[in-house]
Amino acid sequence: MFEASEKKLEIVVANEFGSLRTLPDDFKAKLLTLAGAEILSHVHNDCIDAYVLSESSLFIWDNKLLLLTCGQSTLIESALYALGVISTDHIISFKYQRKSELFAALQTTTFAEDAKLLAQQLPGRSLTLGDKPEQQHFMFYYTHRDLDTTLVPLPELTPQEHLISELMLYQLDSDSAARFMALKGQGKTLTAAKQRRLLNIGELLVGFKFDDYAFSPCGYSLNAISGSYYLTLHLTPQSSGSYLSIETNLDNLTIVFGIFTRLHHQFSPARCDLVLSGHGAFTSDASQYLATTLNLCDSKHGSDVNIVDTSLNELDNHTESPEQRYTIHLRQFCRRQ
Structure with a gap:
């Protein structure tokens, strides 16, 4: 039994943080190891580094990181690690998403448990879309409360x-x-x-x-x-x-x-x-x-x-x-x- 539906992590950072693409390879390696994923192939251009993973995909722009994982991946561990590397002061927006899983009992955590851990790091909101329990989308969402012109994503x-x-x-x-x-x-x-x-x-x-x-x-x-x-x-x-x-x-x-x-x-x-x-x-x-x-x-x-x-x-x-x-x-x- 394979859980195909994805968990998703998206982080957008401010100019002052610098480019996410220049972070050491150790950051990417640990980010994926914690999720239980590994890189299978890679393509890039002047704007994006894109990786096909054993458990979905990773995309990195100068100002944005998008990590999708499936199966029994532990994306919450990656999210907490990323928050330890990227200071909250540098984060413009943060999204962590899951859906109603077909084989929920095989997952190591629930969304509620993940959101509780994230709330200890960020003053975000937990949101639910969809009426039927088996067809719901869950999101933990945070945005910088002092957003101004000095915190415009890089590049615009x-x-x-x-x-x-x-x-x-x-x-x-x-x-x-x-x-x-x-x-x-x-x-x-x-x-x-x-x-x-x-x-x-x-x-x-x-x-x-x-x-x-x-x-x-x-x-x-x-x-x-x-x-x-x-x-x-x-x-x-x-x-x-x-x-x-x-x-x-x-x-x-x-x-x-x-x-x-x-x-x-x-x-x-x-x-x-x-x-x-x-x-x-x-x-x-x-x-x-x-x-x-x-x-x-x-x-x-x-x-x-x-x-x-x-x-x-x-x-x-x-x-x-x-x-x-x-x-x-x-x-x-x-x-x-």
Whole structure:
């Protein structure tokens, strides 16, 4: 039994801290060891260092660290270690996220336990999105309370680059998922290149560098970067807990939702979560696209889908600047039984 859903750690630091990319290799090594992960491959450009891990992915910009882990990883240990290295005074924002796990009893901690430990280090807030216990998203969120012009992230990001789009597909169609399993009777794992072709999204990511990995006997991870943009995808095709997740900060929402819709139609999941979050840019284009995401109800199942929306707006309501306010919107689709 493999827990495919990810835990996520995101830290954004101030100018005065310097570049996260120049931290000693020992920092990265210990960060991953504490989580129970190791580096499998690596790609970089002038803006990002991206790593495919044994337990998901790591991205490091000058001002931001994003670590995703799956399985029975102990990401809370990595989060606490990072807080010991990066002073709270240098942190602009901190997010630690988990979801309702399919095999929760196999995890070493609960989100509530993790949040309690984090609250001893940061005066953050614990948030829950989603109504059903088995379909919830949990977040511990902190932002610097004295945010001003001296604490602008390095380098400065456009409002659109603050928008994060995520899609999570659960209980994939068995026939579609089987195409990504080992070849029957041959004991061979499909190559990463073959799985990337089967996913058929590369043509939509013109100018991106790709780094992917095929796990044995099954499982696939992909990182893609272009400038300061990233996309990461993780596929677990086995029937017990089949799952696909994809996340990106691309600001071209036509491309983003083109990819999302293509993947949703390909895998026809029993349920899926669409999450949009960000600072400032969450108003016009993103909201408009949310209103049209009914096209995720593919032709195989038509409109026979329940839709639930949950939003948390202006989490940073201490600040009067709209660009600094954080919003997260969760839209959940579930086929009616």
